[in-house]
Amino acid sequence: MRLKGFPLQEAKSRLAEIQQISESDYAAYIEKAREKIISYHLQHNPFYKKFIGSANTNDWQQLPVMTKKDLQMPLEERLSDSFTIKKVHTGKTSGSSGTPLHYAKDLFCHALTWAGIIDRFGWYGLDFNNSYQARFYGIPLEFVPYRKERLKDRLSSRYRFPIFDLSEKKLSQFLDVFRRKKFDYINGHTSSIVLFAKFLQKKNIKLTSVCPTLTHCIVTSEMLFPDDKQLLELQLGVPVINEYGASELDLLAFTNPDGKFQINSENLFLEVVDDQGVQVPNGTPGTILVTMLYNKAHPFIRYEVGDIGVLDETSTPKKPILKELLGRANDNAVLANGTTVPGHTFYYIAKSGMGTDTVVQEFVITQHTKSDFTLTYVASRELNTDEKNTLEEAFLRYLNTPIAITYERTELLDRSNRGKLKQFISEL
Template identity: 60%
Template sequence: MNLFDLTLQFKGFPIKEARKRIAETNAISESDFSIFTEQLKSEIVGYHLRENTFYKKFAATVNISSWEDIPILKKEHIQIPLEERVSNGFSKKNTYQGRTSGSSGTPLVYAKDHFCHAMTWAHIMDRFGWYGIDFNTSYQARFYGIPLDTKGYYKERIKDTLANRHRFSIFDLSDTKLEAFLNTFRRKKFDYINGHTSSIVLFSKFLQQKGIILTSVCPTLRTCVVTSEMLFEDDKKLMEQQLGVPVINEYGASELDLIAFTNKEGNLQLNNQTVFVEIVDSNGNVVPHGQTGHIVVTSFYNKAHPFIRYDIGDLGTIDPSSTSKKPILKGLEGRANDMAHLANGKTVPGHTFYYVTKTALGSDSLVKEFVITQNDVETFTISYVSERELIASEIKSLEVALQLYLKTSVKLKHKKVDSLDRSTNGKLKQFVSLLK
């Protein structure tokens, strides 16, 4: 057994058994896969209705023979102490416990039983394996944040060593630091990059300014996997051009699993091995494939904590061509609460402002990163990192683009900053609303 697997096994996570289960799931035929799914759905609901006091109360009147009658579980439903949510027989001693980043506005402490956590890793390793990445042997260039307290810092560094990865801390993305990143790529034989989208985009812009293709200085590099933030097509093209490798999109939720991963055909293929994904409307009704709604996920293997028809707070669309064996996430529109509410009553998704800046400033803009903040229904502030202040004509272009996309007049404030605030794990939220 290799080091990564051995570390998981040593911590009590049965990775060998989990990888065997994933292999068995992969072998299930298309015709039998829906039966497999229905069986796992029934088993996990039945388990929590028997063994979880919280879920018994939450779904007291549920008819388990009708899946769509099972209530949607939302984050606000589980904002109670963790010990009040775990199933009989589970505690801190026999579960993996984690905390979400709070990008939805509400951090969550959660638990997974040991087999569930092993299944999460087995599924991730299976998907990365599509591109020849082996967590035991492939060397990762990791663009992530890192705890700044001494204990947390060294704990993360030890984990990096055991996981065969070199961490590039993304809390400082100055040109001086990016130059140091580049020099590290010159020295080390990385197999792949994994990290937050915005930080790798910024590194790619730095490479573009220097006229460098990363594979020219690090020829062992084979692919790049981005995660945690929206991946826009223009940014993907820039990264592939400057990194010199394909860019793969990873979409997941830490309390659940990897939810979707770019397959070899270039589509975001949904995880159907350890979770069941549905799209529902605002009333909790399942919508037809091709229609956008709330992404709702059921964890098949987590017996420690119920995540059954759990609304993760994102909006998405399942492709009409999807099958039970190969479901495809056609559209991913970001968090449902990342919306701008305008004075005329209109609501627009936060990622609209990405296109506003692209339209107004162009792909060769000196603006490296930005955050749009909605102060009130009529006022927005753009905070940006750039080599210089935006000039009057650029500000005017932004105002025109805002009018074009929002279909109404708004006030735009602007301020140049040295750096943008990232969450504790390094995630950059490009739209923030201060509306209550």
């Protein structure tokens, strides 16, 4: 990063200073940092000044909530004064929420993001630059981007397992690589690693028996269900760490050594709010908003990530805990009886209805109308009538209204260009 001009050492020093702030002084630190970033963008960012309008800037909860739709304009028009495209770090989100976004961070802000990631990996004795990573991620298929990613993998001490083909033949090849290489940890998309664990379970193999150097598994980008976590730890033979982030923002939360999903409070402020943008009590579900406290190049202030979450009742300003991450805010199933069911719940009902000994390896649910759904699944055989009836009874029991399910068995599920698997899709 230093070669690219990112001030990583300066960022590490600033992170260490923030972490030294006492719990009793931490709320004041957050408030001052919020005031500074708002003041900066009101003075130096014409886009944000126009966006905020006549809102009372002295009342935090009166500030407007920012969404991806508010940012659908050329990136150059959203940058602060004195910043240009060539002087910032830029990127583009995958569009898994339905709206892709070009974003920017100033160099110090981006360095602070990486300082935080390095710090969190250090909780588990993992050296981000030197520990050997088994990487379950997507990869661009075009020649030049593909070669660039492969070069980055070699320079970053990681071996990439492309996850667009997760057939049994390919998973067997993955296992052969684990036999040959001395990996320190696994990092990648949750659903892909879960599918690999199911393959290991079928073969009655614990991964550490063939790769004894393996110490941890870090999953990211998708929901981690409790039964999947249990399966991963059993078949991989190592502790599973959950990571929650947003590419346009930062690392948002990371499992701490006590097993709690600790929110990044050093360089961002995360809040959970109701439909009016008012903070809800801890323990209550709501929409997650994030404010980047150090991004001067581009405002992300009370930015709606698109997820529903719950803050733990034990949260403090310095150590906020994400009790539950409940999935995408816009992934809801609207039913014929008028009820609305969060998509993640719909997915969880299906998992429960199938049971632990199901032949289904992974699946996606698509809603077409208020009563018509398709379950697309990967399995060694077709689901039989009894299995379908059991599944439909589970849906009726939980939803209290009948639905029609069409079953489609396939060899592979479609993943996004970054390897993400969107497990519930609404076409309404």
